[in-house]
Amino acid sequence: MDAEVSLRVDGTDHRVTVDTRTTLLDALRERLGNTSPKKGCDHGQCGACTILLEGRRVNSCLALAVAHDGAEIVTAAGLAPDGELHPMQRCFIQYDAFQCGYCTPGQVVSAVAMLREAEAGWPSAVTLDGVAAGDGSRARLDADEIRERMSGNLCRCAAYANIVPAIEELARR
Structure with a gap:
Protein backbone atom coordinates (compact mmCIF):
# COMPACT_ATOMS: atom_id res chain seq x y z
CA MET A 1 0.00 0.00 0.00
CA ASP A 2 1.28 3.47 -0.86
CA ALA A 3 0.90 6.70 1.07
CA GLU A 4 1.74 10.31 0.34
CA VAL A 5 3.91 12.06 2.92
CA SER A 6 5.21 15.59 3.31
CA LEU A 7 8.73 16.07 4.60
CA ARG A 8 10.73 19.25 5.10
CA VAL A 9 14.30 18.18 4.40
CA ASP A 10 17.18 20.59 4.88
CA GLY A 11 14.81 23.54 4.54
CA THR A 12 12.98 22.34 1.43
CA ASP A 13 9.45 20.96 1.39
CA HIS A 14 8.84 17.66 -0.40
CA ARG A 15 5.73 15.63 -1.07
CA VAL A 16 6.45 12.03 -1.99
CA THR A 17 4.50 8.80 -2.43
CA VAL A 18 6.06 5.84 -0.64
CA ASP A 19 5.21 2.29 0.25
CA THR A 20 4.01 2.29 3.87
CA ARG A 21 7.00 0.11 4.80
CA THR A 22 9.54 2.68 3.50
CA THR A 23 11.99 3.99 6.07
CA LEU A 24 12.97 7.64 6.27
CA LEU A 25 16.44 6.59 5.12
CA ASP A 26 15.09 4.99 1.95
CA ALA A 27 12.69 7.88 1.33
CA LEU A 28 15.56 10.35 1.65
CA ARG A 29 18.01 8.42 -0.49
CA GLU A 30 15.85 6.69 -3.08
CA ARG A 31 12.87 9.03 -3.44
CA LEU A 32 14.45 12.43 -2.74
CA GLY A 33 18.03 11.80 -3.90
CA ASN A 34 19.54 12.97 -0.59
CA THR A 35 22.57 10.73 -0.13
CA SER A 36 23.89 12.49 2.96
CA PRO A 37 22.58 9.83 5.38
CA LYS A 38 24.31 6.54 4.58
CA LYS A 39 22.90 3.04 4.63
CA GLY A 40 25.30 1.09 6.80
CA CYS A 41 23.82 -1.77 8.77
CA ASP A 42 20.13 -0.98 8.07
CA HIS A 43 19.39 -2.23 11.62
CA GLY A 44 20.01 0.87 13.77
CA GLN A 45 23.36 -0.36 15.03
CA CYS A 46 25.96 1.77 13.23
CA HIS A 86 28.79 24.04 10.24
CA PRO A 87 31.39 24.53 13.02
CA MET A 88 31.30 20.77 13.72
CA GLN A 89 32.08 20.03 10.08
CA ARG A 90 34.99 22.45 10.23
CA CYS A 91 36.30 20.75 13.40
CA PHE A 92 36.12 17.34 11.71
CA ILE A 93 38.20 18.71 8.84
CA GLN A 94 40.64 20.49 11.18
CA TYR A 95 41.22 17.31 13.21
CA ASP A 96 41.18 14.96 10.19
CA ALA A 97 38.37 13.08 11.95
CA PHE A 98 37.60 10.68 9.13
CA GLN A 99 39.28 8.16 6.90
CA CYS A 100 36.97 6.61 4.35
CA GLY A 101 34.28 9.17 5.28
CA TYR A 102 31.32 6.81 5.05
CA CYS A 103 30.25 7.30 8.68
CA THR A 104 31.17 11.00 8.75
CA PRO A 105 27.74 12.51 7.94
CA GLY A 106 26.12 10.46 10.71
CA GLN A 107 28.97 11.21 13.12
CA VAL A 108 28.70 14.96 12.47
CA VAL A 109 24.90 15.06 12.83
CA SER A 110 25.10 12.97 15.99
CA ALA A 111 27.84 15.19 17.44
CA VAL A 112 25.80 18.35 16.79
CA ALA A 113 22.78 16.81 18.54
CA MET A 114 24.92 15.42 21.35
CA LEU A 115 26.26 18.89 22.16
CA ARG A 116 22.69 20.22 22.28
CA GLU A 117 21.65 17.35 24.57
CA ALA A 118 24.56 18.00 26.92
CA GLU A 119 23.81 21.73 26.93
CA ALA A 120 20.21 20.91 27.88
CA GLY A 121 21.45 18.81 30.80
CA TRP A 122 20.55 15.39 29.45
CA PRO A 123 22.42 12.75 31.44
CA SER A 124 24.54 9.88 30.15
CA ALA A 125 25.93 6.75 31.78
CA VAL A 126 29.07 8.67 32.83
CA THR A 127 27.43 12.02 33.66
CA LEU A 128 28.39 13.53 37.00
CA ASP A 129 25.86 13.41 39.83
CA GLY A 130 23.61 16.45 39.85
CA VAL A 131 23.39 16.94 36.11
CA ALA A 132 20.44 14.56 35.88
CA ALA A 133 18.77 16.33 38.80
CA GLY A 134 17.85 19.22 36.53
CA ASP A 135 19.72 21.81 38.57
CA GLY A 136 20.95 23.57 35.44
CA SER A 137 24.47 22.17 35.57
CA ARG A 138 26.14 20.77 32.49
CA ALA A 139 28.03 17.57 32.02
CA ARG A 140 31.75 18.11 31.52
CA LEU A 141 32.33 16.94 27.98
CA ASP A 142 35.64 15.17 28.43
CA ALA A 143 36.74 12.31 26.19
CA ASP A 144 34.94 9.65 28.26
CA GLU A 145 31.68 11.58 28.22
CA ILE A 146 31.92 12.18 24.47
CA ARG A 147 32.68 8.52 23.79
CA GLU A 148 29.63 7.46 25.81
CA ARG A 149 27.32 9.96 24.14
CA MET A 150 28.61 9.05 20.66
CA SER A 151 28.55 5.29 21.25
CA GLY A 152 25.68 4.82 18.77
CA ASN A 153 27.91 5.92 15.89
CA LEU A 154 30.50 3.43 14.72
CA CYS A 155 33.53 4.02 12.52
CA ARG A 156 34.92 0.98 10.73
CA CYS A 157 38.19 2.82 10.12
CA ALA A 158 38.57 3.54 13.84
CA ALA A 159 39.05 7.29 13.40
CA TYR A 160 37.88 7.81 17.00
CA ALA A 161 41.33 9.10 17.95
CA ASN A 162 40.51 12.18 15.86
CA ILE A 163 36.70 12.25 16.15
CA VAL A 164 36.72 12.71 19.92
CA PRO A 165 39.20 15.65 19.90
CA ALA A 166 37.23 17.29 17.08
CA ILE A 167 34.07 17.20 19.21
CA GLU A 168 36.01 18.31 22.31
CA GLU A 169 37.26 21.34 20.38
CA LEU A 170 33.75 22.55 19.59
CA ALA A 171 32.50 21.68 23.09
CA ARG A 172 35.16 24.00 24.57
CA ARG A 173 34.00 26.96 22.47
Whole structure:
Protein backbone atom coordinates (compact mmCIF):
# COMPACT_ATOMS: atom_id res chain seq x y z
CA MET A 1 0.00 0.00 0.00
CA ASP A 2 1.28 3.47 -0.86
CA ALA A 3 0.90 6.70 1.07
CA GLU A 4 1.74 10.31 0.34
CA VAL A 5 3.91 12.06 2.92
CA SER A 6 5.21 15.59 3.31
CA LEU A 7 8.73 16.07 4.60
CA ARG A 8 10.73 19.25 5.10
CA VAL A 9 14.30 18.18 4.40
CA ASP A 10 17.18 20.59 4.88
CA GLY A 11 14.81 23.54 4.54
CA THR A 12 12.98 22.34 1.43
CA ASP A 13 9.45 20.96 1.39
CA HIS A 14 8.84 17.66 -0.40
CA ARG A 15 5.73 15.63 -1.07
CA VAL A 16 6.45 12.03 -1.99
CA THR A 17 4.50 8.80 -2.43
CA VAL A 18 6.06 5.84 -0.64
CA ASP A 19 5.21 2.29 0.25
CA THR A 20 4.01 2.29 3.87
CA ARG A 21 7.00 0.11 4.80
CA THR A 22 9.54 2.68 3.50
CA THR A 23 11.99 3.99 6.07
CA LEU A 24 12.97 7.64 6.27
CA LEU A 25 16.44 6.59 5.12
CA ASP A 26 15.09 4.99 1.95
CA ALA A 27 12.69 7.88 1.33
CA LEU A 28 15.56 10.35 1.65
CA ARG A 29 18.01 8.42 -0.49
CA GLU A 30 15.85 6.69 -3.08
CA ARG A 31 12.87 9.03 -3.44
CA LEU A 32 14.45 12.43 -2.74
CA GLY A 33 18.03 11.80 -3.90
CA ASN A 34 19.54 12.97 -0.59
CA THR A 35 22.57 10.73 -0.13
CA SER A 36 23.89 12.49 2.96
CA PRO A 37 22.58 9.83 5.38
CA LYS A 38 24.31 6.54 4.58
CA LYS A 39 22.90 3.04 4.63
CA GLY A 40 25.30 1.09 6.80
CA CYS A 41 23.82 -1.77 8.77
CA ASP A 42 20.13 -0.98 8.07
CA HIS A 43 19.39 -2.23 11.62
CA GLY A 44 20.01 0.87 13.77
CA GLN A 45 23.36 -0.36 15.03
CA CYS A 46 25.96 1.77 13.23
CA GLY A 47 24.60 5.33 13.14
CA ALA A 48 25.67 6.06 9.56
CA CYS A 49 22.08 7.09 8.80
CA THR A 50 21.74 9.56 11.69
CA ILE A 51 19.55 12.59 10.96
CA LEU A 52 17.93 15.28 13.05
CA LEU A 53 14.19 14.58 13.16
CA GLU A 54 12.32 17.49 14.73
CA GLY A 55 15.67 18.50 16.25
CA ARG A 56 16.50 15.12 17.82
CA ARG A 57 19.00 12.59 16.50
CA VAL A 58 17.43 9.50 15.01
CA ASN A 59 18.63 6.46 13.12
CA SER A 60 16.63 7.03 9.94
CA CYS A 61 16.81 3.35 9.00
CA LEU A 62 14.50 2.57 11.95
CA ALA A 63 11.86 5.27 11.33
CA LEU A 64 9.00 4.74 8.89
CA ALA A 65 8.37 7.68 6.59
CA VAL A 66 4.57 7.45 7.02
CA ALA A 67 4.95 7.86 10.78
CA HIS A 68 6.66 11.23 10.24
CA ASP A 69 4.38 12.96 7.77
CA GLY A 70 5.03 16.70 8.03
CA ALA A 71 8.34 16.24 9.86
CA GLU A 72 11.30 18.61 9.84
CA ILE A 73 14.49 16.71 8.92
CA VAL A 74 18.06 17.95 8.86
CA THR A 75 20.86 15.90 7.34
CA ALA A 76 24.59 16.62 7.39
CA ALA A 77 24.12 18.42 4.08
CA GLY A 78 21.51 20.65 5.71
CA LEU A 79 23.94 21.67 8.44
CA ALA A 80 25.86 23.56 5.73
CA PRO A 81 23.37 25.83 4.00
CA ASP A 82 24.71 27.86 1.10
CA GLY A 83 28.06 26.04 1.31
CA GLU A 84 29.00 27.52 4.69
CA LEU A 85 30.24 24.62 6.79
CA HIS A 86 28.79 24.04 10.24
CA PRO A 87 31.39 24.53 13.02
CA MET A 88 31.30 20.77 13.72
CA GLN A 89 32.08 20.03 10.08
CA ARG A 90 34.99 22.45 10.23
CA CYS A 91 36.30 20.75 13.40
CA PHE A 92 36.12 17.34 11.71
CA ILE A 93 38.20 18.71 8.84
CA GLN A 94 40.64 20.49 11.18
CA TYR A 95 41.22 17.31 13.21
CA ASP A 96 41.18 14.96 10.19
CA ALA A 97 38.37 13.08 11.95
CA PHE A 98 37.60 10.68 9.13
CA GLN A 99 39.28 8.16 6.90
CA CYS A 100 36.97 6.61 4.35
CA GLY A 101 34.28 9.17 5.28
CA TYR A 102 31.32 6.81 5.05
CA CYS A 103 30.25 7.30 8.68
CA THR A 104 31.17 11.00 8.75
CA PRO A 105 27.74 12.51 7.94
CA GLY A 106 26.12 10.46 10.71
CA GLN A 107 28.97 11.21 13.12
CA VAL A 108 28.70 14.96 12.47
CA VAL A 109 24.90 15.06 12.83
CA SER A 110 25.10 12.97 15.99
CA ALA A 111 27.84 15.19 17.44
CA VAL A 112 25.80 18.35 16.79
CA ALA A 113 22.78 16.81 18.54
CA MET A 114 24.92 15.42 21.35
CA LEU A 115 26.26 18.89 22.16
CA ARG A 116 22.69 20.22 22.28
CA GLU A 117 21.65 17.35 24.57
CA ALA A 118 24.56 18.00 26.92
CA GLU A 119 23.81 21.73 26.93
CA ALA A 120 20.21 20.91 27.88
CA GLY A 121 21.45 18.81 30.80
CA TRP A 122 20.55 15.39 29.45
CA PRO A 123 22.42 12.75 31.44
CA SER A 124 24.54 9.88 30.15
CA ALA A 125 25.93 6.75 31.78
CA VAL A 126 29.07 8.67 32.83
CA THR A 127 27.43 12.02 33.66
CA LEU A 128 28.39 13.53 37.00
CA ASP A 129 25.86 13.41 39.83
CA GLY A 130 23.61 16.45 39.85
CA VAL A 131 23.39 16.94 36.11
CA ALA A 132 20.44 14.56 35.88
CA ALA A 133 18.77 16.33 38.80
CA GLY A 134 17.85 19.22 36.53
CA ASP A 135 19.72 21.81 38.57
CA GLY A 136 20.95 23.57 35.44
CA SER A 137 24.47 22.17 35.57
CA ARG A 138 26.14 20.77 32.49
CA ALA A 139 28.03 17.57 32.02
CA ARG A 140 31.75 18.11 31.52
CA LEU A 141 32.33 16.94 27.98
CA ASP A 142 35.64 15.17 28.43
CA ALA A 143 36.74 12.31 26.19
CA ASP A 144 34.94 9.65 28.26
CA GLU A 145 31.68 11.58 28.22
CA ILE A 146 31.92 12.18 24.47
CA ARG A 147 32.68 8.52 23.79
CA GLU A 148 29.63 7.46 25.81
CA ARG A 149 27.32 9.96 24.14
CA MET A 150 28.61 9.05 20.66
CA SER A 151 28.55 5.29 21.25
CA GLY A 152 25.68 4.82 18.77
CA ASN A 153 27.91 5.92 15.89
CA LEU A 154 30.50 3.43 14.72
CA CYS A 155 33.53 4.02 12.52
CA ARG A 156 34.92 0.98 10.73
CA CYS A 157 38.19 2.82 10.12
CA ALA A 158 38.57 3.54 13.84
CA ALA A 159 39.05 7.29 13.40
CA TYR A 160 37.88 7.81 17.00
CA ALA A 161 41.33 9.10 17.95
CA ASN A 162 40.51 12.18 15.86
CA ILE A 163 36.70 12.25 16.15
CA VAL A 164 36.72 12.71 19.92
CA PRO A 165 39.20 15.65 19.90
CA ALA A 166 37.23 17.29 17.08
CA ILE A 167 34.07 17.20 19.21
CA GLU A 168 36.01 18.31 22.31
CA GLU A 169 37.26 21.34 20.38
CA LEU A 170 33.75 22.55 19.59
CA ALA A 171 32.50 21.68 23.09
CA ARG A 172 35.16 24.00 24.57
CA ARG A 173 34.00 26.96 22.47
